[in-house]
Amino acid sequence: MTAQTTSVAPLLDVRNLTKHFPVRAGWFRAPTQVIRAVDGVSFTVADGETLALVGESGSGKTTAGRAILRLIEPTSGQVHFGGRDVRALNAASLRALRREMQIVFQDPYGSLNPRLTVGAAIREGLLVHQLAEGAAAEQRVRALLDEVGLRAEYATRYPHEFSGGQRQRIGIARALAVEPRFIVCDEPVSALDVSVQAQVVNLLRDLQRDRGLAYLFIAHDLAVVAHMADRVAVMYLGRIVELAPRAALFATPRMPYTQALLSAVPVPEPGRVRRRILLAGDPPSPANPPSGCVFHPRCSHPDRDAMCANVIPALEEKAPAHWVACHKVPAAAPPSLPSTLA
Amino acid sequence: MSARRRTLVPLLALACFVVLALGAPWLAPAPPNAIPADGLIQSLPPTVEHPFGTDPLGRDVLSRMLHGARVSLSVAFLSVALASLVGTTYGAAAGWIGGRVDALCMRLLDVALAVPRLLVLLLMSALWGTLPLHTLVLLLGLTGWYDVARLVRSDVRGLRERDFVLAARATGVREARILWRHVVPHVWPTLVVTATLGVANTIALEAGLSFLGLGVQPPDASWGTILRDGQLPGGARWWLTVFPGAALVLAVLTCNALGDALRESFAPRQVAA
Amino acid sequence: MTSPLLSVHDLRVSFFTEAGPARAVDGVSFTVHAGETVALVGESGCGKTLTALSLLRLMPTGARLAPTSRVEFDGADILTMPERALRSLRGDRIAMIFQEPMTALNPVLTVGDQVAEVVRVHTALSGRDAWTRAVDMLALVGIPDAAARAQQYPHELSGGMRQRVMIAMALILEPALVIADEPTTALDVTIQAQILELLRAMRERSGMALLLITHDLGVVAEMASRVLVMYAGEVVEESPVELLFSAPGHPYTEGLLAAVPTLDTSRERLRTIPGTVPPPTDWPAGCRFRERCAHAWDRCASDAPPLVQLGPAHRVRCHLVQEPERRRT
Numbered sequence A: 001m002t003a004q005t006t007s008v009a010p011l012l013d014v015r016n017l018t019k020h021f022p023v024r025a026g027w028f029r030a031p032t033q034v035i036r037a038v039d040g041v042s043f044t045v046a047d048g049e050t051l052a053l054v055g056e057s058g059s060g061k062t063t064a065g066r067a068i069l070r071l072i073e074p075t076s077g078q079v080h081f082g083g084r085d086v087r088a089l090n091a092a093s094l095r096a097l098r099r100e101m102q103i104v105f106q107d108p109y110g111s112l113n114p115r116l117t118v119g120a121a122i123r124e125g126l127l128v129h130q131l132a133e134g135a136a137a138e139q140r141v142r143a144l145l146d147e148v149g150l151r152a153e154y155a156t157r158y159p160h161e162f163s164g165g166q167r168q169r170i171g172i173a174r175a176l177a178v179e180p181r182f183i184v185c186d187e188p189v190s191a192l193d194v195s196v197q198a199q200v201v202n203l204l205r206d207l208q209r210d211r212g213l214a215y216l217f218i219a220h221d222l223a224v225v226a227h228m229a230d231r232v233a234v235m236y237l238g239r240i241v242e243l244a245p246r247a248a249l250f251a252t253p254r255m256p257y258t259q260a261l262l263s264a265v266p267v268p269e270p271g272r273v274r275r276r277i278l279l280a281g282d283p284p285s286p287a288n289p290p291s292g293c294v295f296h297p298r299c300s301h302p303d304r305d306a307m308c309a310n311v312i313p314a315l316e317e318k319a320p321a322h323w324v325a326c327h328k329v330p331a332a333a334p335p336s337l338p339s340t341l342a
Numbered sequence B: 001m002s003a004r005r006r007t008l009v010p011l012l013a014l015a016c017f018v019v020l021a022l023g024a025p026w027l028a029p030a031p032p033n034a035i036p037a038d039g040l041i042q043s044l045p046p047t048v049e050h051p052f053g054t055d056p057l058g059r060d061v062l063s064r065m066l067h068g069a070r071v072s073l074s075v076a077f078l079s080v081a082l083a084s085l086v087g088t089t090y091g092a093a094a095g096w097i098g099g100r101v102d103a104l105c106m107r108l109l110d111v112a113l114a115v116p117r118l119l120v121l122l123l124m125s126a127l128w129g130t131l132p133l134h135t136l137v138l139l140l141g142l143t144g145w146y147d148v149a150r151l152v153r154s155d156v157r158g159l160r161e162r163d164f165v166l167a168a169r170a171t172g173v174r175e176a177r178i179l180w181r182h183v184v185p186h187v188w189p190t191l192v193v194t195a196t197l198g199v200a201n202t203i204a205l206e207a208g209l210s211f212l213g214l215g216v217q218p219p220d221a222s223w224g225t226i227l228r229d230g231q232l233p234g235g236a237r238w239w240l241t242v243f244p245g246a247a248l249v250l251a252v253l254t255c256n257a258l259g260d261a262l263r264e265s266f267a268p269r270q271v272a273a
Numbered sequence C: 001m002t003s004p005l006l007s008v009h010d011l012r013v014s015f016f017t018e019a020g021p022a023r024a025v026d027g028v029s030f031t032v033h034a035g036e037t038v039a040l041v042g043e044s045g046c047g048k049t050l051t052a053l054s055l056l057r058l059m060p061t062g063a064r065l066a067p068t069s070r071v072e073f074d075g076a077d078i079l080t081m082p083e084r085a086l087r088s089l090r091g092d093r094i095a096m097i098f099q100e101p102m103t104a105l106n107p108v109l110t111v112g113d114q115v116a117e118v119v120r121v122h123t124a125l126s127g128r129d130a131w132t133r134a135v136d137m138l139a140l141v142g143i144p145d146a147a148a149r150a151q152q153y154p155h156e157l158s159g160g161m162r163q164r165v166m167i168a169m170a171l172i173l174e175p176a177l178v179i180a181d182e183p184t185t186a187l188d189v190t191i192q193a194q195i196l197e198l199l200r201a202m203r204e205r206s207g208m209a210l211l212l213i214t215h216d217l218g219v220v221a222e223m224a225s226r227v228l229v230m231y232a233g234e235v236v237e238e239s240p241v242e243l244l245f246s247a248p249g250h251p252y253t254e255g256l257l258a259a260v261p262t263l264d265t266s267r268e269r270l271r272t273i274p275g276t277v278p279p280p281t282d283w284p285a286g287c288r289f290r291e292r293c294a295h296a297w298d299r300c301a302s303d304a305p306p307l308v309q310l311g312p313a314h315r316v317r318c319h320l321v322q323e324p325e326r327r328r329t
């Protein structure tokens, strides 16, 4: 099951990516259960494209992003980047590949070493990949800080002297330092206030335009996703339940979970009452996912039936380039020709 | 007292001890084992000539104490250095590798900790008969690293999961450099504090062993052996107990005070927002 | 009106840095009443977190509070009360949800232990009861399979779950005042809705007051009755929530509202406020927003604008209030 086919080979091709975390009571005991953090996820990212990954908190977005970079070892599945099989690389080639694939971490506090100055943190990538040294590296660090909207003289300060949003921009500068082709952005703007967020969103898009960067853009803020993404994948409990071009997803969300998600977005208009689809029941546990469709216990679809509870729905192309994992969404037209990117 | 002064005072005191010990050959009125020229082999109370008196062999106690400081302090420093090295390596390896290796290492440590250190030391030095100094250092070092290992291991285990370690890996930094540059600097505070407290502990331990005749061997002087000389038959000689005893207590107190002060100054900041 | 639960008067926090003193929070005053939700918004780095931390005297080392600052909670001055009295307040009557869940949680203790700890410190409950209560609270904030999750370590949870652990720790003793620093930024919108509902319910049930620091103006619109806008260490606008959105008074507030992305999928460039905030070590003379303001004229460079009262709970720090004809369109 591949999610989509494009005529040119995509930059990143992820197939059936799976990551299970064993939960043990002690290190000499057998695992008592596994947490299926990512459970068979497939998608592609083309050169210069932004694929947004949204979904329930704890649905495995961060894990998927990290597994692609092999910051955590996937349990199974294939990851190809620029034609190379990422999972087959040895340690040295993997380190070299990290120049091309970067990550901006979700937690701007934890991802900066408190004992290194901001300049040293940004410089590290330049040094290990031998991109610049001495005064040239210094120059580059200043330029990068400037690019993300921080003052160049901040290079000699330590992370604790910065606010959350400032640290997030330091993380972005660090990722940009090695001039990658692809960046996993794990909630890069969620710690930013809207005006700085707008600056960073514009910055990321400018970089994409100028350098042909591709992003896997993980976010909770659907409005930001609407501005950043070419295509959007919705995750629920370790699986992709819907994947569609941005316009189609926001205009005609098909999967009931996506509909609930979109309806829950708070709008900046006090007093406006919105019809919100409330999710019934408790969020399920990835250690013990529901049978059949993982969303069925909380689903509000009127035609929900025994099939939903027993048969796992496949991610199918229900409309051109619009992939949905739901038994109750009718296939609109016969399978389309190879989809074009939005 | 301000936090700074709490560190500075014991630090200066410790520096005094080190200077006195290092300068012993020049500061001491006589060589440590010199028997008086007049052949007067007898333990005398303090006089102007011998401010701390003489021991039963007629040797100048002040001189022996200065030279003894050299021995006592270097035994303590060297064995703690050895313990820190072994403990850090063991603890860092267990914490960094994690999983079963870690669990196994920790169980082994539990076993080691279950055996009283003093018992091991007594047994070993009794078996050895006369113990050369370097063997004493080795023994003290190899029985003194358990706490260091435990603390370092728990630090490293916490650090291993921090995102900045992952960030370094994502940048393409090799593991050895990550360990050295991103993990070890965070372990320093723990290490410095436990080492200082370890020195205090070891000074007292060495004195105890030497006092029992199982540590530093005569004719070498250490504070413990001088104390022991005070117990030789021939009546009470307070100066052989009071002076080395005071030095011992002072040195141990100094190191403990320093360790506590350092621990406080390294205490995690309340919140770094 | 009844006397406020929390009243902050002339709060000033500064740091000594190599570049000189940094006046990170510079004369902030506001009140929060029981049962009320006040939102605090503003440019990243403008001092929101520092303000929040100061309310509990939890400033980072190196921060200095001006002696004239006063923070009164329920009539008692927090900034001068003995440490012991303050400790018994913290976590019990005033709780804080920290912005950084990973730093505020201990990596080598299970999350259940950390939530139960709050209960054990402030109540007479036994270890087991405290644990049960902790698990219940974790379930209430939407953590699936809470009993099992309670036994995991922070790094084993997703970002959003850690955030919910922090929320559970803050709410477990039903405090009178909750200071929430970006409580829902790490959460997806459905869980965010659930947490906001929980906060609302607690507000209704126990008259809990909420000081809500957030970037999400949608959340502000939904939760707050009053909004404080901060810029460069100062409050530049205070406004009832409807008024803020319909008629922002300060040019910075306008810029902020204009930068909000919306769900309509047009991909135009987002509006931004040009330039960056000056560093707290050298605030410019006059108006601190001047360099980025489209309306600025010479008076803005020379006189620092005062916070002018325009109506009940409506204050704006801008010369335009006095000279509205200067506004450019």
Ligand SMILES: Nc1ncnc2c1ncn2[C@@H]1O[C@H](COP(=O)(O)OP(=O)(O)OP(=O)(O)O)[C@@H](O)[C@H]1O
Binding pocket: A021, A035, A036, A037, A056, A057, A058, A059, A060, A061, A062, A063, A064, A106, A286, C155, C156, C157, C158, C159, C160, C161, C186, C187, C188
């Ligand atoms: N090291 C780990 N050990 C055990 N379980 C883990 C570990 N890391 C993640 N998990 C689990 O995997 C699941 C997915 O986590 P992940 O961090 O990928 O979620 P997420 O989608 O990024 O959520 P959020 O939006 O809250 O950040 C969660 O249930 C989490 O508890």
Ligand SMILES: Nc1ncnc2c1ncn2[C@@H]1O[C@H](COP(=O)(O)OP(=O)(O)OP(=O)(O)O)[C@@H](O)[C@H]1O
Binding pocket: A160, A161, A162, A163, A164, A165, A166, A191, A193, B273, C015, C017, C022, C024, C042, C043, C044, C045, C046, C047, C048, C049, C050, C051, C060, C061, C062, C099, C280
């Ligand atoms: N320990 C410190 N030393 C020096 N300056 C500091 C220190 N801590 C914070 N600051 C400065 O104080 C200012 C206010 O920081 P604060 O964390 O309150 O911002 P914030 O409004 O919460 O921002 P954000 O929305 O990004 O979290 C920032 O400019 C920051 O650089």
Ligand SMILES: [Mg+2]
Binding pocket: A061, A062, A063, A106, A186, C158, C159, C160
């Ligand atoms: Mg995440």
Ligand SMILES: [Mg+2]
Binding pocket: A163, A164, A165, C048, C049, C050, C099, C181
């Ligand atoms: Mg903050």
